[in-house]
Amino acid sequence: xxxxxxxxxxxxxxxxxxRLLAAPAVRAIGARVPAPVLTEAARSxxxxxxxxxxxxxxxxxxxxxxxxxxxxxVAEAQRRAAxxxxxxxxATGIVLHTGLGRARLSAAAQRAVQEVAAAHAVLExxxxxxxxxxxxxxxxxxxxxxxxxxDATVVNNCAGAVFLAVxxxxxxxxxxxxxxxxxxxxxxxxxxxxxxxxxxTLVEVGTTNRTRLSDYANAITERTGLILRCxxxxxxIVGFTEEVPTAALAALSKEHGLPVMDDQGSGxxxxxxxxxxxxxxxxxxxxxxxxxxxxxxxxxxxxxxxxAGLILGxxxxxxxxxxxxxxxxxxxxxxxLAALEATLCLYREPxxxxxxxxxxxxxxxxxxELRRLxxxxxxxxxTALPPDRFLLTLVPExxxxxGGSLPGEDLPxxxxxxxxxxxxxxxxxxxxxxxxxxxxxxxxxKADAVLFDPRTLEPEELDFIAQAVRNL
Numbered sequence: 001x002x003x004x005x006x007x008x009x010x011x012x013x014x015x016x017x018x019r020l021l022a023a024p025a026v027r028a029i030g031a032r033v034p035a036p037v038l039t040e041a042a043r044s045x046x047x048x049x050x051x052x053x054x055x056x057x058x059x060x061x062x063x064x065x066x067x068x069x070x071x072x073x074v075a076e077a078q079r080r081a082a083x084x085x086x087x088x089x090x091a092t093g094i095v096l097h098t099g100l101g102r103a104r105l106s107a108a109a110q111r112a113v114q115e116v117a118a119a120h121a122v123l124e125x126x127x128x129x130x131x132x133x134x135x136x137x138x139x140x141x142x143x144x145x146x147x148x149x150x151d152a153t154v155v156n157n158c159a160g161a162v163f164l165a166v167x168x169x170x171x172x173x174x175x176x177x178x179x180x181x182x183x184x185x186x187x188x189x190x191x192x193x194x195x196x197x198x199x200x201t202l203v204e205v206g207t208t209n210r211t212r213l214s215d216y217a218n219a220i221t222e223r224t225g226l227i228l229r230c231x232x233x234x235x236x237i238v239g240f241t242e243e244v245p246t247a248a249l250a251a252l253s254k255e256h257g258l259p260v261m262d263d264q265g266s267g268x269x270x271x272x273x274x275x276x277x278x279x280x281x282x283x284x285x286x287x288x289x290x291x292x293x294x295x296x297x298x299x300x301x302x303x304x305x306x307x308a309g310l311i312l313g314x315x316x317x318x319x320x321x322x323x324x325x326x327x328x329x330x331x332x333x334x335x336x337l338a339a340l341e342a343t344l345c346l347y348r349e350p351x352x353x354x355x356x357x358x359x360x361x362x363x364x365x366x367x368x369e370l371r372r373l374x375x376x377x378x379x380x381x382x383t384a385l386p387p388d389r390f391l392l393t394l395v396p397e398x399x400x401x402x403g404g405s406l407p408g409e410d411l412p413x414x415x416x417x418x419x420x421x422x423x424x425x426x427x428x429x430x431x432x433x434x435x436x437x438x439x440x441x442x443x444x445x446k447a448d449a450v451l452f453d454p455r456t457l458e459p460e461e462l463d464f465i466a467q468a469v470r471n472l
Contacts, residue, residue: 011050011053011054013063014046014049014050014063014069015066015069017039017042017043017046019066020042020045020046020066020069020070020073021038021039021042021073023066023067023069023070023073024070025067025070025071025073025074026038026042026070026073026074026077028074029074029077029078032081033077033078033081034081037077037080037081038073038077040080041073041076041077041080042073042077044076045069045072045073045076046069049063049064049069049072086438086439086440087439088100088439088440088441088442089439089440089441089442089457089461089464089465090104090442090456090457091441091442091443091444091452091453091454091456091457091461091465092442092443092444092453092456093397093399093400093413093415093444093451093453093454093455093456094399094400094401094402094456095359095362095363095399095400095401095402095455095456096300096301096302096359096401096402097402097442097456098402100442101300102300102301102307102402103300103301103303103304103305103306103358103359104304104358104359105304105305105306105339105343105358106304106342106343106346106356106357106358107356108342108343108345108346108356109305109306109338109339109340109342109343110339111342112338112339112341112342113335113338113339115338116334116335116338117334117335117338121334121338123135123138123334123337135331135332135334135337136152136153136154136322138337138341139152139154139337139340139341139344140152140153142341142344142345143310143312143344144312145348146269146284146285146344146347146348147269147283147284147285147288147295147312148285148288148289149288149295149312149313149314149318150313150314150315150318151312151313151314151315151318151319151322152310152311152312152313152318153311153318153321153322153327154299154308154309154310154311154331154332154336154337154340155308155309155311155327155330155331155332156307156308156309156330156331156332156336157298157307157308157309158263158265158267158296158297158298158309158310159189159194159309160309160330161263161296161297161309161310161311161330162191162194162230162263162296162309163194163197163198163326163330164311164321164324164326164327164330165261165294165296165311165317165321166194166195166198166200166226166228166261167198167199167200167324167326168317168320168321168324169225169226169259169261169294169317169320169321170198170200170225170226171198171199171200171225172199172200172225173200173201173223173224173225173226174200174201174202174203174221174223174224174225174226175195175200175201175202175203175225175226175227175228176203176205176216176219176220176224176226176227176228177191177195177202177203177204177205177227177228177229177230178204178205178206178211178215178229178230178243178244179204179205179206179207179208179211180206180207180208180209180210180211180232180241180243181228181229181230181231181232182204182230183230183232191230195228200225200226201223203219203224205218205219209241209242210241210242210243211242211243211244212242212244213244213248213249213252216244216249216252217252220256220258224256224258225258225259226258226259226260226261227249227252227253227258227259227260227261228260228261228263229246229249229260229261229262229263229292230263230265231262231263231264231265231266245290246262246286246287246290246291246292247290247291250290250291250292250293251291253293254291259293259294259317260291260292260293260294261292261293261294261295261296261313262287262290262292262294262295262296263295263296263297264284264287264295264296264297265296265297265298265301266297266298266301266302266303267284267297267298267299267301267302267303267310268282268283268284268297268302268303269283269284269285269302269303269344269347269353270283270347270350270353270354270360271283271286272302272409275360275363275364276364277363277401277409277411284297284310284312288312288313292313293313293314293317294311294312294313294314294317294318294321295310295311295312295313296309296310296311296312297309297310297312298310299336299340299343301359302359303343303359304343304353304357304358304359304360305339305340305343305344306335306336306339306340306343307336308332308336308340309330343357362455362456363401363411365455367412367413367414370413370414370454370455371394371414373454373457373459373462374394374414374415374416374452374454375394376459376462377416377452377454377457377462377465377466378392378393378394378416380462380463380465380466381416381418381465381466381469383466384466384467384469384470385418385469385470385472388421389420389421389422390418390419390420390421390472391417391418391419391420391421392416392417392418393416393417394414394415394416394417395414395415395416395417395449395451396412396413396414396415397412397413397414397415397446397451397453398410398411398412398413399411399412399413399453399455399456411455413453413454413455414454415451415452415453415454416451416452416454417447417449417450417451418430418449418450418451418452418469419448419449419450420472423448425472427445427448427449427450428445430450430469430472431443431445431450433468433471433472434450434465434468434469437464437467437468439464441464441465441468452465
């Protein structure tokens with residue numbers, strides 16, 4: 001009997017979904033992967049193979065065996081079952097990497113989150129009376145103690161803090177801000193948009209590079225409701241520049257009976273200059289001491305805690321902000337409060353904060369310490385890789401602070417540079433391989449090499465990198 005055209009159709013040889021699910025390799029992961037996920041993975045693999053065969057019709061595309069299909073189903077099912085939010089290794093040297101979650105929490109903050117997550121918590125209840133309390137009480141005292149503020153509250157992030165504060169203090173009125181401070185804070189969120197969305201009218205003063213005290217004074221009218229200072233978080237203007245000192249701006253606002261608000265952004269409780277970075281940039285305490293009525297900042301930048309928006313200042317405006325109806329929509333949960341409280345407690349002993357808060361440790365790592373870590377990593381990689389195919393060298397480099405904290409500032413470091421001698425695999429292929437490891441590893445590429453920066457690595461993470469490169 002002659003073979004028909006249909007008999008030669010490779011699509012007819014593909015197994016059914018039911019048959020694939022019965023394959024030993026697929027059944028073996030049935031206890032770890034939910035049945036609906038396995039079924040959808042099998043359907044997805046079969047659809048992809050059908051598309052490959054149709055696209056390759058007449059070009060000798062081989063039909064995968066049933067065992068090969070089963071392996072693909074297992075891989076696809078495991079990918080679908082795995083959580084998308086996973087721990088990662090940050091070998092980029094960017095201390096506050098927004099894509100990698102910014103600040104790494106201290107061990108104390110991790111313990112606090114775990115304890116509160118595993119049980120009920122006294123979030124909004126007074127232990128003495130049993131009556132309802134305020135969740136902001138858990139951090140209000142600490143924030144006031146550490147900064148000198150009269151009162152404080154916390155919301156979900158710094159953009160939320162600015163939005164809520166401006167809406168409370170200046171809705172329906174004008175907000176004065178320097179043209180050089182009309183920043184885009186990321187994700188297309190812009191300070192002018194936040195001000196307008198709050199119901200206030202934006203009034204630009206000065207120029208992009210130079211703004212004087214007289215520019216603010218000349219712009220004040222009976223409609224002015226707030227003077228806003230916004231520290232540029234992700235860029236720096238250098239050269240022919242001028243800006244008004246915070247204390248002078250506070251004095252002007254007091255003279256006209258207006259509140260002045262300082263969106264400091266980075267949220268430093270220890271001034272960057274005391275860490276040896278950031279020149280003369282100050283801390284939250286410095287802004288309040290200069291006379292600002294309200295100061296806003298992030299919890300997950302130079303503070304080194306969880307994502308949160310801190311609002312500090314004089315009692316009267318902070319109470320108004322905390323009682324605004326939108327404050328409830330922007331409030332933080334018990335896990336954030338637990339991590340923030342534990343982080344703030346460490347600052348009661350500055351030396352302990354420097355030793356235990358990862359962000360501060362990474363920022364203050366010395367060149368000898370970085371060189372030792374880099375040499376340890378290089379040795380581990382040399383053991384894992386064939387020397388006739390890959391070259392490993394130590395190179396002087398610069399680490400970035402990141403997170404929109406101190407634009408224009410970077411730190412000296414020593415990186416391990418990895419490159420294939422014949423260019424195969426390429427740096428992009430090596431980086432992709434590292435990202436698909438478990439845990440995923442993120443490095444940076446420069447001068448046709450993959451660079452591992454030890455500034456943002458813990459000693460135990462060096463082994464993860466060595467394991468990941470073994471298959472190269």
